[in-house]
Amino acid sequence: MTKSKIFLWLCLSFLVGIFIGSSIEELFFVCFLISVVGIMLIGIFWKKNWKVVILAFCLLFFVAGIFRFQTFNEKNISEIRQYNDRTDALISAKIIERPEIDGDKLKMIVLGQIDNKRGKILTIVPRYPEYKYGDEIEMFGRLKTPENFSEFDYQNYLAKDQIYSIIYYPKINILAKNKGSALYDFLYFVKNKFQEKLNAIFAEPHASFLSGLLLGEKNGFSDDFIDNFKRTGTSHIIVLSGYNITIVAFLLMSILSALMISRPYTFWLATIGICLFVIMVGASASIVRAAVMGILILIARYEGRLYNPTNALVLAGVVMVFLNPMILKFDLGFQLSFLATCGLFYLFPILENKLKNITNILNLKEALISTVSAQIFVLPLLLISFKNLSLIAPLSNMLILPLVPIIMASGFLSVLSGFLFMPLAKIFSWLVWLLLGYEIKIIETFASLPFASVAINFSWLLFIIYYLVLIIIIFLLARSRQKTLNYEMLYSRVSS
Numbered sequence: 001m002t003k004s005k006i007f008l009w010l011c012l013s014f015l016v017g018i019f020i021g022s023s024i025e026e027l028f029f030v031c032f033l034i035s036v037v038g039i040m041l042i043g044i045f046w047k048k049n050w051k052v053v054i055l056a057f058c059l060l061f062f063v064a065g066i067f068r069f070q071t072f073n074e075k076n077i078s079e080i081r082q083y084n085d086r087t088d089a090l091i092s093a094k095i096i097e098r099p100e101i102d103g104d105k106l107k108m109i110v111l112g113q114i115d116n117k118r119g120k121i122l123t124i125v126p127r128y129p130e131y132k133y134g135d136e137i138e139m140f141g142r143l144k145t146p147e148n149f150s151e152f153d154y155q156n157y158l159a160k161d162q163i164y165s166i167i168y169y170p171k172i173n174i175l176a177k178n179k180g181s182a183l184y185d186f187l188y189f190v191k192n193k194f195q196e197k198l199n200a201i202f203a204e205p206h207a208s209f210l211s212g213l214l215l216g217e218k219n220g221f222s223d224d225f226i227d228n229f230k231r232t233g234t235s236h237i238i239v240l241s242g243y244n245i246t247i248v249a250f251l252l253m254s255i256l257s258a259l260m261i262s263r264p265y266t267f268w269l270a271t272i273g274i275c276l277f278v279i280m281v282g283a284s285a286s287i288v289r290a291a292v293m294g295i296l297i298l299i300a301r302y303e304g305r306l307y308n309p310t311n312a313l314v315l316a317g318v319v320m321v322f323l324n325p326m327i328l329k330f331d332l333g334f335q336l337s338f339l340a341t342c343g344l345f346y347l348f349p350i351l352e353n354k355l356k357n358i359t360n361i362l363n364l365k366e367a368l369i370s371t372v373s374a375q376i377f378v379l380p381l382l383l384i385s386f387k388n389l390s391l392i393a394p395l396s397n398m399l400i401l402p403l404v405p406i407i408m409a410s411g412f413l414s415v416l417s418g419f420l421f422m423p424l425a426k427i428f429s430w431l432v433w434l435l436l437g438y439e440i441k442i443i444e445t446f447a448s449l450p451f452a453s454v455a456i457n458f459s460w461l462l463f464i465i466y467y468l469v470l471i472i473i474i475f476l477l478a479r480s481r482q483k484t485l486n487y488e489m490l491y492s493r494v495s496s
Contacts, residue, residue, distance in 0.1 A: 017065020078119030134180025141170025212238030233393025343377030
């Protein structure tokens with residue numbers, strides 16, 4: 001067994017351990033037995049049977065995954081949660097993230113303190129008066145334990161960010177302003193200015209749609225418009241995750257290559273472009289993780305190793321999961337990022353080769369193949385998460401997805417030009433306005449069709465079967481492609 005395969009199996013064992021640790025409690029005795037067996041196997045079979053030794057190390061890495069999850073939970077447990085579901089209390093707090101507008105409400109994540117007990121609190125307050133990142137406040141209200149919804153584990157969804165307490169509409173006094181990190185102040189300032197410029201250039205509903213594509217903001221969407229996205233199976237395009245980042249990565253590579261820019265410059269310019277995109281949208285932990293996946297794609301393209309990316313992909317996943325083990329099971333954004341990247345790594349080159357005889361006009365073919373590849377990989381996760389199957393999703397996505405990279409790129413450039421010269425931005429915005437209008441019309445028209453979508457209970461068994469079949473198909477297609485490449489190489493040598 002090669003070193004790369006050994007590395008892969010050790011990483012996978014660690015990830016499985018993290019998953020088991022997040023699903024089952026009280027595994028100390030089982031971990032102890034597995035560790036003892038692993039150590040004994042290493043001692044007995046060292047230099048005698050390397051396969052058994054590798055299996056033993058996999059067992060130890062499996063235990064290490066369980067141990068990492070449990071110690072992470074114990075270390076990051078909120079002290080302030082002990083005041084949950086008691087009487088009203090006076091809480092000293094600081095707003096540690098940019099407040100999120102949700103209709104007539106404002107959602108704030110604050111770091112609260114009661115009697116030297118600290119912890120993050122999700123705070124729900126009216127839309128006005130406004131509160132900002134870095135404000136130091138004093139709240140009076142009752143902390144509550146988050147409640148799960150019908151089939152949504154809301155407690156663990158918040159716990160992945162170390163939030164175990166929630167407070168609704170407390171009385172608030174602002175004690176001080178602008179007490180946050182200078183770096184985050186700058187990032188939020190950039191994002192707010194970008195949003196302001198975007199709103200000045202585009203009217204509604206185009207402004208909200210573009211803001212959803214570029215920034216993941218859904219504040220301007222009506223409930224009916226959000227429902228239209230669900231019915232047409234296009235909600236994924238306004239969820240800022242690795243899907244958006246990978247689109248940006250491929251688009252940047254395509255544009256720079258079309259401009260005949262050399263590969264080293266293409267790589268560095270595209271990487272800088274992704275970093276600027278991350279800064280623009282606020283550089284939250286989930287977006288940084290998505291950006292890591294996007295940059296990983298660029299590295300694979302730059303090194304010419306797009307067809308053997310497994311170790312790099314798994315290593316990136318292991319590092320991110322090690323830093324926060326909760327994301328493996330409870331962070332949909334991370335899961336979508338990882339699966340979308342898998343689609344671009346494994347399925348994209350196969351589809352690209354199958355369609356190599358089709359003319360790539362303005363790089364639209366590459367954009368379409370990349371979006372379809374990502375979609376095929378994330379579809380089961382979307383079905384099992386949202387319990388909704390759009391019967392017209394294939395057609396609506398076929399009409400919408402090829403234009404998404406173009407809209408993101410041209411929209412981004414239009415807004416940037418607005419910082420230089422607003423009349424120039426207005427000129428650039430006409431193309432974006434037309435494309436956005438087309439997509440909005442497609443979504444509204446398709447959503448109005450009877451039986452556009454149906455509720456579906458996509459089971460975990462179907463989820464597993466889908467990916468097993470997908471893996472087998474990709475393996476067979478990749479092997480067939482490799483044989484074709486070997487034959488063509490041999491034929492060229494014989495001919496020469």
